[in-house]
Amino acid sequence: MIDLRSDTVTQPTEAMRLAMSRAEVGDDVYGDDPTVNSLQDMAAEMFGFESALFTASGTQANLLALMAHCERGDEYLCGQQAHNYKFEGGGAAVLGSIQPQPLTNQLDGTIALADIEAAIKPDDIHFARTRLLSLENTIGGKVLPQTYLANAQALAFQRGLKIHLDGARVANAAVAQGIGIADIAGHFD
Ligand SMILES: Cc1ncc(COP(=O)(O)O)c(C=O)c1O
Incomplete structure:
Protein backbone atom coordinates (compact mmCIF):
# COMPACT_ATOMS: atom_id res chain seq x y z
CA MET A 1 0.00 0.00 0.00
CA THR A 55 19.18 21.68 11.65
CA ALA A 56 17.28 18.86 13.32
CA SER A 57 13.94 19.85 11.77
CA GLY A 58 12.33 22.15 9.25
CA THR A 59 10.55 24.01 12.05
CA GLN A 60 13.93 24.74 13.63
CA ALA A 61 15.34 25.91 10.29
CA ASN A 62 12.43 28.32 9.76
CA LEU A 63 12.72 29.66 13.31
CA LEU A 64 16.48 30.22 13.01
CA ALA A 65 15.97 32.09 9.72
CA LEU A 66 13.13 34.25 11.08
CA MET A 67 15.16 35.09 14.18
CA ALA A 68 18.28 35.79 12.09
CA HIS A 69 16.41 38.24 9.85
CA CYS A 70 14.12 39.86 12.44
CA GLU A 71 14.62 41.40 15.86
CA ARG A 72 12.14 41.72 18.73
CA GLY A 73 9.21 43.91 17.59
CA ASP A 74 9.81 43.24 13.88
CA GLU A 75 7.32 41.47 11.63
CA TYR A 76 7.42 39.08 8.69
CA LEU A 77 4.92 38.94 5.83
CA CYS A 78 3.83 35.42 4.91
CA GLY A 79 0.93 33.46 3.44
CA GLN A 80 -2.13 32.51 5.50
CA GLN A 81 -1.25 28.95 4.51
CA ALA A 82 2.46 29.25 5.32
CA HIS A 83 3.84 26.44 7.42
CA ASN A 84 5.87 28.93 9.45
CA TYR A 85 2.68 30.85 10.29
CA LYS A 86 0.07 28.14 10.70
CA PHE A 87 1.81 24.96 11.75
CA GLU A 88 4.80 25.86 13.90
CA GLY A 89 3.21 26.67 17.25
CA GLY A 90 3.60 30.42 16.74
CA GLY A 91 7.32 29.87 17.40
CA ALA A 92 8.47 33.16 15.88
CA ALA A 93 6.20 35.07 18.29
CA VAL A 94 6.79 32.78 21.27
CA LEU A 95 10.56 32.55 21.01
CA GLY A 96 11.55 35.53 18.85
CA SER A 97 9.01 38.23 19.78
CA ILE A 98 8.44 38.51 16.02
CA GLN A 99 4.93 39.28 14.71
CA PRO A 100 3.62 37.42 11.67
CA GLN A 101 1.52 39.42 9.16
CA PRO A 102 -0.31 36.70 7.22
CA LEU A 103 -1.67 37.53 3.75
CA THR A 104 -4.04 35.64 1.45
CA ASN A 105 -2.51 32.90 -0.67
CA GLN A 106 -3.98 33.06 -4.18
CA LEU A 107 -5.19 29.83 -5.81
CA ASP A 108 -1.76 29.32 -7.41
CA GLY A 109 -0.07 29.65 -3.99
CA THR A 110 1.41 33.10 -4.63
CA ILE A 111 0.77 36.16 -2.46
CA ALA A 112 -0.33 39.09 -4.69
CA LEU A 113 2.49 41.64 -4.93
CA ALA A 114 -0.06 44.41 -4.36
CA ASP A 115 -1.07 42.74 -1.07
CA ILE A 116 2.59 42.59 -0.05
CA GLU A 117 3.10 46.28 -0.91
CA ALA A 118 -0.04 47.27 1.00
CA ALA A 119 1.02 45.32 4.10
CA ILE A 120 4.43 46.96 4.50
CA LYS A 121 4.00 49.24 7.51
CA PRO A 122 5.11 52.87 7.50
CA ASP A 123 8.01 53.83 9.76
CA ASP A 124 5.91 54.86 12.76
CA ILE A 125 6.05 53.93 16.45
CA HIS A 126 2.50 52.54 16.23
CA PHE A 127 3.61 49.68 14.02
CA ALA A 128 5.80 46.63 14.13
CA ARG A 129 8.76 47.07 11.76
CA THR A 130 8.20 45.11 8.55
CA ARG A 131 11.52 43.38 7.92
CA LEU A 132 10.97 40.19 5.99
CA LEU A 133 8.93 38.54 3.26
CA SER A 134 8.63 34.78 3.79
CA LEU A 135 7.54 32.53 0.92
CA GLU A 136 7.12 28.76 0.67
CA ASN A 137 7.93 26.75 -2.49
CA THR A 138 6.22 24.43 -3.18
CA ILE A 139 3.13 25.51 -1.23
CA GLY A 140 0.13 23.21 -1.00
CA GLY A 141 1.67 21.20 -3.85
CA LYS A 142 1.92 24.27 -6.12
CA VAL A 143 5.19 25.47 -7.64
CA LEU A 144 5.71 29.25 -7.45
CA PRO A 145 6.62 30.51 -10.96
CA GLN A 146 10.21 31.74 -11.38
CA THR A 147 8.99 35.10 -12.74
CA TYR A 148 6.94 35.56 -9.56
CA LEU A 149 10.02 34.87 -7.42
CA ALA A 150 12.03 37.43 -9.41
CA ASN A 151 9.29 40.05 -8.99
CA ALA A 152 8.90 39.30 -5.27
CA GLN A 153 12.66 39.55 -4.80
CA ALA A 154 12.77 42.88 -6.66
CA LEU A 155 9.92 44.22 -4.52
CA ALA A 156 11.64 43.09 -1.32
CA PHE A 157 14.88 44.69 -2.45
CA GLN A 158 13.15 48.01 -3.37
CA ARG A 159 11.40 48.13 0.01
CA GLY A 160 14.45 47.11 2.07
CA LEU A 161 13.04 43.74 3.14
CA LYS A 162 14.89 40.45 3.45
CA ILE A 163 13.28 37.50 1.70
CA HIS A 164 13.14 33.99 3.20
CA LEU A 165 12.27 30.69 1.57
CA ASP A 166 10.68 27.82 3.44
CA GLY A 167 12.17 25.25 1.11
CA ALA A 168 10.90 22.07 2.73
CA ARG A 169 9.90 20.97 -0.78
CA VAL A 170 12.23 23.11 -2.89
CA ALA A 171 13.70 19.96 -4.45
CA ASN A 172 10.23 19.06 -5.73
CA ALA A 173 9.86 22.59 -7.17
CA ALA A 174 13.24 22.26 -8.93
CA VAL A 175 12.49 18.82 -10.39
CA ALA A 176 9.01 19.91 -11.54
CA GLN A 177 10.58 22.78 -13.54
CA GLY A 178 13.69 20.95 -14.72
CA ILE A 179 15.98 23.54 -13.07
CA GLY A 180 18.55 23.51 -10.27
CA ILE A 181 17.73 24.24 -6.63
CA ALA A 182 20.17 27.19 -6.82
CA ASP A 183 18.01 28.74 -9.57
CA ILE A 184 15.20 28.99 -7.00
CA ALA A 185 17.30 29.68 -3.90
CA GLY A 186 19.07 32.55 -5.69
CA HIS A 187 15.93 34.64 -5.23
CA PHE A 188 16.21 34.42 -1.43
CA ASP A 189 18.41 35.50 1.45
C1 LIG B 1 6.44 23.52 4.16
C2 LIG B 1 6.97 22.95 5.44
N1 LIG B 1 7.85 23.68 6.15
C3 LIG B 1 8.35 23.22 7.31
C4 LIG B 1 8.00 21.99 7.81
C5 LIG B 1 8.54 21.56 9.13
O1 LIG B 1 9.38 20.48 9.05
P1 LIG B 1 9.61 19.57 10.33
O2 LIG B 1 8.43 18.65 10.41
O3 LIG B 1 10.90 18.85 9.98
O4 LIG B 1 9.75 20.46 11.52
C6 LIG B 1 7.10 21.18 7.10
C7 LIG B 1 6.71 19.84 7.60
O5 LIG B 1 6.03 19.09 6.94
C8 LIG B 1 6.56 21.68 5.89
O6 LIG B 1 5.65 20.99 5.19
Missing part, protein backbone atom coordinates in the same frame (compact mmCIF):
# COMPACT_ATOMS: atom_id res chain seq x y z
CA ILE A 2 1.20 3.53 -0.75
CA ASP A 3 0.21 5.92 2.06
CA LEU A 4 -0.76 9.20 0.40
CA ARG A 5 -1.82 11.10 3.55
CA SER A 6 1.43 13.09 3.44
CA ASP A 7 5.02 12.94 2.15
CA THR A 8 6.01 13.11 5.84
CA VAL A 9 4.81 9.57 6.56
CA THR A 10 7.63 7.98 4.50
CA GLN A 11 10.06 5.70 6.33
CA PRO A 12 13.83 5.39 5.88
CA THR A 13 14.96 2.41 3.78
CA GLU A 14 17.41 -0.23 5.08
CA ALA A 15 20.23 1.43 3.11
CA MET A 16 19.46 4.78 4.76
CA ARG A 17 19.43 3.21 8.25
CA LEU A 18 22.74 1.51 7.49
CA ALA A 19 24.32 4.75 6.26
CA MET A 20 23.19 6.49 9.47
CA SER A 21 24.51 3.76 11.78
CA ARG A 22 27.89 3.72 9.98
CA ALA A 23 28.28 7.49 9.64
CA GLU A 24 31.54 8.94 10.91
CA VAL A 25 30.71 11.30 13.79
CA GLY A 26 32.52 13.97 15.85
CA ASP A 27 31.95 16.95 18.12
CA ASP A 28 29.75 19.36 16.20
CA VAL A 29 30.55 22.30 18.54
CA TYR A 30 34.23 22.04 17.51
CA GLY A 31 33.18 21.58 13.88
CA ASP A 32 34.63 18.05 14.10
CA ASP A 33 31.71 16.05 12.74
CA PRO A 34 32.83 15.08 9.23
CA THR A 35 29.39 13.84 8.20
CA VAL A 36 27.63 17.08 9.22
CA ASN A 37 30.43 19.12 7.63
CA SER A 38 30.14 17.30 4.35
CA LEU A 39 26.33 17.51 4.39
CA GLN A 40 26.55 21.29 4.98
CA ASP A 41 29.13 21.70 2.19
CA MET A 42 26.96 19.69 -0.18
CA ALA A 43 23.89 21.79 0.71
CA ALA A 44 25.78 25.09 0.29
CA GLU A 45 26.94 23.99 -3.17
CA MET A 46 23.50 22.74 -4.18
CA PHE A 47 21.77 25.97 -3.05
CA GLY A 48 24.48 28.34 -4.30
CA PHE A 49 25.22 29.84 -0.88
CA GLU A 50 28.51 30.47 0.96
CA SER A 51 27.64 28.07 3.74
CA ALA A 52 24.85 25.95 5.17
CA LEU A 53 23.74 24.87 8.64
CA PHE A 54 22.35 21.47 9.54
